[in-house]
Each structure stands twice: as structure tokens, then as C-alpha cells.
Amino acid sequence: MKLMMSARERGLAEESLAFPAKLFILAIHCPLYGNPIASVNMYRDPELMTIPPTTEVIVGKSVPRKEGLAKVQGEAKYVDDLSFPEMLFGKTIRSTIARGTIKAIQFDPSFDWSQLIVADYRDIPGRNVVLLIEDDQPLLVEKEVRHHDEPILLLACQDREVLEAACQHIHISYEEKPPVLSPEQALTAGEARNASMIIHKTDNVIKSFLIQRGELEAGFAQSDILVEGTYRTGLQEHVYIEPQGMIAIPGADGSITVQGSMQCPYYVHKALKVLFDLPDDKVIVIQTVTGGGFGGKEEYPNMIAGHAALLARKAGKPVKIVYDRAEDIAATTKRHAAIVHHKTGVTRDGKLLAADIDVIMDGGAYATLSAVVLSRGAIHALGPYNCPNVRIRARVVATNTPPAGAFRGFGAPQTCFAYETQMNKIARTLDMSPLEIRRKNLVRAGDVTATGQVLNHSVSAEQVLEAAVTGSNYVADYQRAQQQNDSHKRFGVGLSLFFHGAGFTGSGERRLPTRAGIELTRAGKVRVLTSSIEMGQGTETIFCQLAAEALGVNYEDVEFAQPNTAHVPDSGPTVASRTCMVVGKALQDAVREMKRKLEAFAREQWSCSDAEIQSGKLWVNEREAASFAELALAYLAKHGEARELHGYKLPDEIQWDDNTYTGDAYPVFGWAADVAKVEVDMDTFEVKVLECVSAVDCGKALNPVLLEGQIEGGTLQAVGHATIEEVVVQNGRVMNNRMTNCIIPTSLDTPEMRVLLIENPYPYGPHGAKGIGELPMDGGAAAVAAAVWNATGIFSHEVPLTPEKLQLAHGK
Amino acid sequence: MTIPFKVNGKKYELEAPPMKRLLDVLRENLHLTGTKEGCGEGECGSCSVLLNGEVVNSCLVPICQAAGASIVTIEGLAQDGRLSAVQQAFIEHGGAQCGICTPGMLLAATALLNGNPHPSRDEIKEGIAGNLCRCTGYMKIFEAIAKAAI
Numbered sequence: 001m002k003l004m005m006s007a008r009e010r011g012l013a014e015e016s017l018a019f020p021a022k023l024f025i026l027a028i029h030c031p032l033y034g035n036p037i038a039s040v041n042m043y044r045d046p047e048l049m050t051i052p053p054t055t056e057v058i059v060g061k062s063v064p065r066k067e068g069l070a071k072v073q074g075e076a077k078y079v080d081d082l083s084f085p086e087m088l089f090g091k092t093i094r095s096t097i098a099r100g101t102i103k104a105i106q107f108d109p110s111f112d113w114s115q116l117i118v119a120d121y122r123d124i125p126g127r128n129v130v131l132l133i134e135d136d137q138p139l140l141v142e143k144e145v146r147h148h149d150e151p152i153l154l155l156a157c158q159d160r161e162v163l164e165a166a167c168q169h170i171h172i173s174y175e176e177k178p179p180v181l182s183p184e185q186a187l188t189a190g191e192a193r194n195a196s197m198i199i200h201k202t203d204n205v206i207k208s209f210l211i212q213r214g215e216l217e218a219g220f221a222q223s224d225i226l227v228e229g230t231y232r233t234g235l236q237e238h239v240y241i242e243p244q245g246m247i248a249i250p251g252a253d254g255s256i257t258v259q260g261s262m263q264c265p266y267y268v269h270k271a272l273k274v275l276f277d278l279p280d281d282k283v284i285v286i287q288t289v290t291g292g293g294f295g296g297k298e299e300y301p302n303m304i305a306g307h308a309a310l311l312a313r314k315a316g317k318p319v320k321i322v323y324d325r326a327e328d329i330a331a332t333t334k335r336h337a338a339i340v341h342h343k344t345g346v347t348r349d350g351k352l353l354a355a356d357i358d359v360i361m362d363g364g365a366y367a368t369l370s371a372v373v374l375s376r377g378a379i380h381a382l383g384p385y386n387c388p389n390v391r392i393r394a395r396v397v398a399t400n401t402p403p404a405g406a407f408r409g410f411g412a413p414q415t416c417f418a419y420e421t422q423m424n425k426i427a428r429t430l431d432m433s434p435l436e437i438r439r440k441n442l443v444r445a446g447d448v449t450a451t452g453q454v455l456n457h458s459v460s461a462e463q464v465l466e467a468a469v470t471g472s473n474y475v476a477d478y479q480r481a482q483q484q485n486d487s488h489k490r491f492g493v494g495l496s497l498f499f500h501g502a503g504f505t506g507s508g509e510r511r512l513p514t515r516a517g518i519e520l521t522r523a524g525k526v527r528v529l530t531s532s533i534e535m536g537q538g539t540e541t542i543f544c545q546l547a548a549e550a551l552g553v554n555y556e557d558v559e560f561a562q563p564n565t566a567h568v569p570d571s572g573p574t575v576a577s578r579t580c581m582v583v584g585k586a587l588q589d590a591v592r593e594m595k596r597k598l599e600a601f602a603r604e605q606w607s608c609s610d611a612e613i614q615s616g617k618l619w620v621n622e623r624e625a626a627s628f629a630e631l632a633l634a635y636l637a638k639h640g641e642a643r644e645l646h647g648y649k650l651p652d653e654i655q656w657d658d659n660t661y662t663g664d665a666y667p668v669f670g671w672a673a674d675v676a677k678v679e680v681d682m683d684t685f686e687v688k689v690l691e692c693v694s695a696v697d698c699g700k701a702l703n704p705v706l707l708e709g710q711i712e713g714g715t716l717q718a719v720g721h722a723t724i725e726e727v728v729v730q731n732g733r734v735m736n737n738r739m740t741n742c743i744i745p746t747s748l749d750t751p752e753m754r755v756l757l758i759e760n761p762y763p764y765g766p767h768g769a770k771g772i773g774e775l776p777m778d779g780g781a782a783a784v785a786a787a788v789w790n791a792t793g794i795f796s797h798e799v800p801l802t803p804e805k806l807q808l809a810h811g812k
Numbered sequence: 813m814t815i816p817f818k819v820n821g822k823k824y825e826l827e828a829p830p831m832k833r834l835l836d837v838l839r840e841n842l843h844l845t846g847t848k849e850g851c852g853e854g855e856c857g858s859c860s861v862l863l864n865g866e867v868v869n870s871c872l873v874p875i876c877q878a879a880g881a882s883i884v885t886i887e888g889l890a891q892d893g894r895l896s897a898v899q900q901a902f903i904e905h906g907g908a909q910c911g912i913c914t915p916g917m918l919l920a921a922t923a924l925l926n927g928n929p930h931p932s933r934d935e936i937k938e939g940i941a942g943n944l945c946r947c948t949g950y951m952k953i954f955e956a957i958a959k960a961a962i
Contacts, residue, residue, distance in 0.1 A: 062906075064903045064904060065903065065906070065909075067911070068902070068903040068908055069895075069903065070911075071908045071911030071914050072895065072899040072900075072902050072903055072908055072911075072914060072918060073846070073886065073887070073889070073899070074844075074846020074847070074885070074886030074887050074914075074915045075846065076911050078845075078848070078912060080845075080848075080849065081839075081845035238946075239944075239946055240910070240912075240946060241848075241850045241856055241858055241910070241912045241913050241944060241945070241946055242848070242850065242910070242912040243850070289911065290910065291848070291910045291911065291912025291913075292909075292910040292912060292946050292947055293910075294946070324852055325850070325852060325853070535910055536909030536910030536947040537909070538909075705905065705906040705952070706906060708906070708951075708952070709906040709909055709947070709948050709949070709951075709952050712948060712949030712951045712952070713909065713946070713947045713948050713949040714949075716950070717946070738851070738853060738855075739850075739851040739853065739855035739856055739944070740853060740855055744946060746941050746942075746944060747936075747937045747938075747940045747941050747943070747945075747950045747953070747954070748937050748938070748941045750937075750949060750950045750951070752951075753949055753951050
């Protein structure tokens with residue numbers, strides 16, 4: 001018999017339990033409304049059992065990644081690995097100005113255009129919009145150019161060299177207009193109603209929100225001390241290692257099939273229907289193995305799919321568009337740059353009494369998902385702290401820069417950097433430690449957020465903070481740093497405490513038609529049906545684990561259907577830390593229904609009163625009666641097919657008012673605390689992040705190895721954002737659009753990371769699990785900045801903390 | 813020009829423009845699509861292959877330079893259907909997430925372990941420093957390589 005220990009259990013060696021070698025059942029379970037638990041699930045030898053087991057056997061185990069074998073052998077097919085007969089390659093001709101109108105487009109008459117397909121906006125049979133929240137973004141520019149690298153024309157050719165050459169023989173002339181290049185400029189022009197500088201609606205504001213609680217002025221009046229700070233975070237590029245790509249294949253019946261790298265097949269489906277004026281069944285969208293997304297493949301695939309489809313329909317042949325890195329960085333979305341101002345009133349002993357927070361984000365030239373990014377940023381802007389009097393004003397504005405969009409964290413990392421750095425500023429003002437100010441103000445169960453949400457379930461701010469502090473030796477390191485006297489290399493430690501709402505904001509999950517489920521296959525196995533996609537985060541694996549557990553079959557008996565809109569239901573987009581908690585729950589419910597049906601069928605067939613599927617077998621009257629495959633095939637023989645889909649029901653207790661922006665902003669929050677340790681070279685001002693300890697409450701670790709991988713990966717993205725990742729934009733153009741200069745952390749840059757998992761179950765999540773995909777991105781930047789402050793005394797209001805900026809701040 | 817070389821032990825004689833990238837020869841001519849293109853300028857390492865045992869970025873190697881060489885791609889790591897130790901370790905220890913950097917990462921790790929069967933953690937970091945991963949934060953990759961070395 002083999003003992004299966006999860007990585008989490010190995011990581012918690014200090015709490016290690018002695019496992020008797022012969023013990024075959026050990027499970028420590030806590031009720032759903034419990035304290036953080038240590039749950040231990042062990043493999044049990046089925047041969048020893050005569051009764052079906054009742055505890056988790058697959059969930060909670062670090063089973064191998066479902067598609068891992070294909071990935072380590074190079075067999076996984078990404079979009080660029082696919083080829084079709086007569087396939088052409090597509091290319092996009094883009095604007096070279098930030099703002100203006102097209103005067104003329106000239107095709108060099110000396111060039112042989114006979115091999116090329118050329119498409120412009122006039123070829124679009126439906127509406128020239130990239131469908132998202134607003135209809136403001138065209139698939140191809142008609143006349144008005146609103147940002148640099150905006151798509152104007154499309155070319156396709158079978159020969160890639162001819163295609164590249166053709167791009168050099170198109171000349172576009174413009175009448176340039178003065179661009180709006182910063183959010184400050186956009187707001188000033190909007191407030192002055194300066195018509196020539198209004199680029200969106202009447203005032204350049206794409207969306208604004210106001211969140212209010214208590215009496216702000218009264219709160220300030222009661223306060224002993226006011227602390228103010230303005231915090232800035234820069235653009236961030238996703239740098240998924242697989243660039244954006246799509247292949248479109250036209251059908252003889254006017255249909256179009258698109259396959260490629262994406263997070264949201266049904267977003268693409270919806271967008272293509274509008275562009276081509278086609279009904280549901282004439283558009284098929286298939287997700288190919290996706291080489292990273294991080295939000296970058298949430299909305300942009302609508303655009304590139306539209307481009308590929310337009311060329312394919314015009315050519316009557318398949319067309320592949322895969323961006324090279326330069327085009328991908330220059331033209332696709334980035335994390336919104338943000339400016340966040342805090343004014344906080346506190347008592348002398350450090351209690352928050354009033355907080356006035358102003359959030360401004362730069363949305364770029366089109367609305368994309370900016371409104372929802374802003375919403376999440378605003379809702380999280382106070383942080384996981386108690387404050388009775390709050391006003392959060394938030395605006396996202398338009399500028400003539402490439403549109404910003406979804407990126408892991410979705411607005412929250414920006415406001416988190418601001419609130420955590422403001423907490424440090426308050427601590428500094430009061431001569432209090434960063435730890436003490438947090439202990440005094442953090443929320444606990446029963447406390448209320450800025451939107452008036454009473455935190456009922458799975459509230460772990462205190463637990464994660466204490467776990468991170470203890471697990472990292474924070475206090476001793478903090479004191480050591482304050483006593484150091486080496487003038488060249490300075491050591492420092494910083495912490496951050498943060499939370500992240502799982503699932504869509506407010507009643508979003510109530511409005512979405514989320515469905516997921518399973519079907520039986522002709523091989524007597526089970527296949528998961530969902531449009532939630534795998535992009536590295538582990539959807540395939542945890543969904544197969546959830547399904548296997550709920551049905552009582554082996555993990556190996558569950559397959560994952562390739563997301564294809566012709567075959568899988570709309571599970572909503574693969575975003576917002578919702579896949580596991582929301583779609584996973586719908587899947588679990590569907591599987592349970594399938595189990596009921598199969599067991600009812602078995603009772604009929606075996607003429608018995610007790611039939612149960614467990615451990616991959618059918619048990620009749622507690623005796624093994626058939627394999628699951630035999631049962632499944634018998635069921636299929638009688639019913640022809642077996643497919644069970646289920647929707648997601650947001651718990652009734654979740655109440656949200658979109659008009660007043662009050663209520664339960666999220667069904668539940670994930671909680672985390674980061675402790676970062678840095679070394680700063682005081683000659684070069686280079687920051688080396690040495691170590692990062694993250695304590696995370698995930699509700700339930702469905703697969704500890706995958707979960708830790710998610711947290712470590714997200715944390716490194718945050719560390720990169722804090723230190724070296726910078727997108728340089730000049731006159732509206734991304735200047736560093738290469739991996740040589742748009743850098744991300746390498747194996748030599750990464751700190752040693754440790755993850756401390758806390759499981760405080762969420763009663764409505766599958767097995768108590770909460771979404772944590774985005775959470776690890778939120779707090780790293782603030783922890784690194786705090787560590788640099790601890791090391792050097794330089795209190796930075798801005799990330800990334802490049803040597804140039806640190807040196808400047810040091811000189812002040 | 814005809815260029816002779818070996819890939820995963822198999823001999824080829826290819827008629828190709830001498831400056832065609834090894835990456836494109838592998839992917840287009842030989843249909844070995846396990847070698848990935850991430851940046852096309854030698855920064856990301858997704859296109860790493862072994863050329864006479866050394867890790868190279870195949871996007872920077874013109875095929876003429878591969879004349880007479882023996883090349884190993886991701887498709888050549890498993891032997892007789894058995895995964896190599898480092899492939900197996902990547903599956904068991906979470907070394908692969910989205911998987912796009914994985915082939916290049918595995919080849920860099922293979923070259924490292926071939927030259928240094930018991931690398932220290934710092935040597936592992938050094939050994940894969942030319943291969944970017946955006947998903948994992950590298951911890952699980954370090955762990956997988958260390959486990960494969962045991």
C-alpha cells in the first residue's frame with residue numbers, strides 16, 4: 001500500500017503527523033463553519049474494503065496534471081502547431097500614429113498583389129465592433145485612429161515571405177490630431193469640456209463609481225491624525241510565453257470555425273456572430289492548448305479571431321494569424337496604470353476612523369473591460385480593514401494609448417499597493433510597526449466592508465497574517481534590519497495583508513448562464529463538459545478530480561472535453577477566480593445528478609434496493625457487482641446517450657445593489673499575507689528579492705501541488721511588477737516591445753518562495769474551496785516596497801521600484 | 813543547398829535555404845512542433861534544443877550551422893515510450909503548467925543534468941536561466957530538476 005502525502009503536508013513538516021503504516025483510513029475533518037483545518041486524505045487500498053468509502057479520496061490529493069503527459073512530451077498542440085490544407089497566413093497593418101484620421105491608403109503599384117488577400121472594414125458583413133461591454137472598439141479602423149498600433153488592414157498569403165514584403169508596400173497617410181496621453185490630461189480636458197481633447201463620450205471618463213459608508217467628514221473630525229498619500233502603479237504586460245494566435249476555417253455553408261489560444265470561447269462566439277451577422281450554430285469556437293493567459297487572453301482573442309475569420313471568409317481558405325512578440329506587446333492589452341490617492345483619519349493609537357480614497361485608472365483608447373476592472377479595484381480599495389466612514393471615488397479614463405484590459409487581479413493589485421503602502425505610512429506617522437497597525441484594524445468574521453458586506457464566511461485575515469509572520473520570522477528580521485549598518489548592501493523585510501473576492505462582482509454570477517456537466521463516453525468513461533479552459537492553472541485536473549470524487553470513479557476514468565462551442569455548454573468566461581468555486585460547483589451538482597440517475601438505473605437492472613458507485617465500481621448490497629465502465633455501457637445501451645448539465649446558483653443570501661454599490665460585493669473572499677525579504681545594493685539601487693513567504697486561505701486545497709504552483713507563479717508576477725517589469729510608452733506608443741527590453745523575472749531573479757496553506761472552508765464552494773487564481777498577484781508589490789523601505793528608509797509611492805526611481809527617491 | 817544532420821537519432825538530408833532558422837526546419841519541414849517559438853530573438857528559450865549536446869535557441873541557429881550536427885528535440889527525450897527522469901519529475905512535482913516553456917525547459921534541464929548529475933539549487937537556477945516561465949514562479953521546476961537528479 002502506498003501512502004500519498006500532499007506537498008502541503010510535506011510543507012507543514014513541523015506539524016507532521018505520524019502515519020501508522022498499516023492504517024488505511026485517516027481523515028481529519030472539520031465542519032464547514034470551522035476554524036482553519038489541517039485535512040489529511042490518504043490513499044486507501046480498495047481490496048481491503050467491503051463497504052464503499054465515504055471520505056474524500058481524490059480531492060485534496062496532488063494527482064498529476066491531466067494534460068501533463070502531452071505537455072512534457074511536446075505533443076500538446078498549441079494554435080501555431082496546427083496546419084490545414086491550403087492555409088494562408090494573415091498579417092495586420094496597424095496605425096503609426098496615436099490619434100488622427102486616415103487620409104489615404106496606397107498600395108504600391110510596382111508590387112505584385114496577385115497572391116494576396118486584402119481586407120478592410122468594408123468586408124465586414126455585420127457590425128464593425130469588437131463586442132464587449134461597450135460597442136466603441138472597431139475590428140478595423142474606418143477613418144478615426146485612436147491609438148498607436150490600431151488595426152487598419154488585413155493581409156493574407158500562403159507564402160510568408162511575400163506576406164512580409166507586402167506589408168512594406170502599403171503606405172497610409174494621416175491627418176494627425178493632438179493625442180491625449182495621460183489620465184491627468186484626459187481628466188483636465190474633460191472637466192474643461194475642451195472639445196478638441198475629448199476622445200470618449202463627453203468628458204473622457206469611461207466609467208466612474210462611488211462607494212460610501214458612514215459619515216466621512218464626521219470621521220475626519222473625530223480623528224487625531226490625518227495621513228495622505230498618492231500611489232502609482234505602472235502598466236504591466238502579461239508576457240504569456242505563447243503569443244496570441246487564431247486560425248479561422250470558412251465553411252461552405254457560410255459558417256465559420258475559429259480555433260486558437262483563448263480564455264473565453266463563448267466571448268469569441270458572441271463577438272463573431274455580431275461581426276458576421278451569423279446565427280449561433282454557424283459559428284464554432286474551439287480552444288487550443290493555451291500557453292498562458294493571465295487575463296491577456298480574456299478579451300483580445302475576440303479581435304484576432306475576427307481578423308482571422310474576415311480574411312478566411314474573403315479567401316475561402318483557412319487563415320492563421322499568430323502574432324510575433326513585438327506585435328503582441330505593442331498592440332494587445334496591458335494591466336491598467338493607476339493613480340490612487342488616500343486620505344485617512346486615525347486615532348492616536350492607530351484605529352482607522354475615516355478613509356477618503358480616489359482611484360484613477362488609465363483605460364487607453366477603448367472601453368474594453370475597464371469598467372469592471374475599475375469596479376473590482378474600487379471595491380478592494382480600502383483593504384481588509386475596518387473603517388466606519390469611507391468614501392471611494394473611482395474613475396477610469398480614456399487616453400490615446402493601446403487599450404488596457406484584464407490582467408490577473410483585475411484592478412485589485414493597483415489599489416492593494418496603495419492601501420498597503422498607505423497602512424505603512426500611517427504606521428510610520430504613528431511610530432508604530434507595520435504589523436501592529438494591521439493587527440489593530442484587520443477584519444474578522446462579522447465585520448463589515450466598505451460596501452456594507454457583512455463578512456460571514458471563511459474570514460481569515462488574522463490567520464493568514466499570523467501564519468505569514470510566524471512562518472517567515474518577520475519580527476526578528478524586521479528588528480535586525482533596523483539595526484544594520486552596512487552601507488552598501490541593505491537587508492529589509494516587508495509584509496502585506498490582502499484579500500480578493502472570488503467570482504464575479506455583485507450579482508454578476510446571477511446574470512450569467514453558467515452551465516457545466518459531464519457525459520458518458522463510448523469507452524465507458526466520463527467526460528467533463530465545460531467552456532472553462534485550461535491555461536496552466538489546472539482546470540482540467542481539478543475538474544476531473546471533482547467529477548471523479550462526486551461520481552465515485554477513478555481520476556483516470558475522467559476525461560476533459562476540448563472546449564468547443566459546438567459541444568460544450570457556456571460556463572461563462574475563465575476569469576475572476578471563478579472556475580473552481582463557481583463552475584466547479586455547477587459541475588459537482590451535475591455529476592451528483594448523473595450519479596443519482598446511474599444508481600437508479602442500477603437498482604432497476606440489478607433488481608436491488610441498494611446500489612452505489614464508489615471506487616470506480618458498482619456496489620450492490622455492499623458487494624462489488626460491476627465495473628463503472630460496464631455500468632456506463634449498459635446505461636448507454638439503453639438510453640443512447642447520457643449527458644448531464646447543471647447551472648450555478650448564487651446563494652440567495654448574496655444581495656447586491658448595483659445602483660448604490662452596496663451589499664455583498666463577492667460571495668466570499670480569499671485571504672493572504674506576503675512577507676518579502678530584500679537586499680538593496682546602495683550603490684546601484686538594485687533590489688534583489690531574496691525570499692517571499694505567502695500564507696493563503698484557499699478554503700480547500702483541491703490539489704496542493706497545483707495550488708502552490710498557482711500561488712508561487714502569481715507571487716512572482718507581483719514581484720516582477722514591483723521591481724523590474726515596466727512598459728515604456730512614449731507619445732502613445734509602446735517603446736519596449738521585445739523580450740529583450742520588456743523583461744520578466746528569470747530563474748535567477750526569483751526569490752525563494754514558500755506557501756503556507758490555510759483551509760478555512762467556504763460552505764458554498766466545492767469541498768469548501770474558494771477561488772484564488774488572482775489573489776497571489778495582489779499583495780506582492782506592497783510587500784516588496786515595504787521591504788525596500790525597511791532596508792533603506794526610502795518610502796516609495798510607486799512601483800516598479802527601478803534603480804532609477806529609487807536613486808531619485810534616495811536623493812530627495 | 814543540401815544539409816545533412818540528425819534529429820533524435822534519425823538522419824536527414826534537407827534541401828533548404830542555408831539561413832533558414834533551425835526552429836522553422838524542425839517545425840515546418842520535420843513537423844516536430846514540440847519546439848516552440850516565444851520571442852524569435854533568443855530571449856525566452858522556448859525553442860531550446862540540444863545541438864551536439866549543448867542547449868541552443870533554435871530561433872538563432874541558421875540551418876547551415878547545423879550541418880553534420882546531432883540534434884535532440886523534446887520529441888526525442890522519451891526512450892522507447894519511457895519518459896526521461898526529468899520529464900517524469902516535471903509531471904509529479906508540478907514543473908509544467910501552461911506547458912509552452914516546458915519543452916525548452918526540459919531540454920535545458922537535460923543538458924544541465926548530463927553535465928552535472930547532482931546540481932546544487934544555485935546550479936539549477938543557473939542552468940535554466942535562459943528559459944523563461946511565466947506560470948510557475950520556477951519553484952516547482954527547481955524541485956522537479958532536483959528530484960530528477962536523485
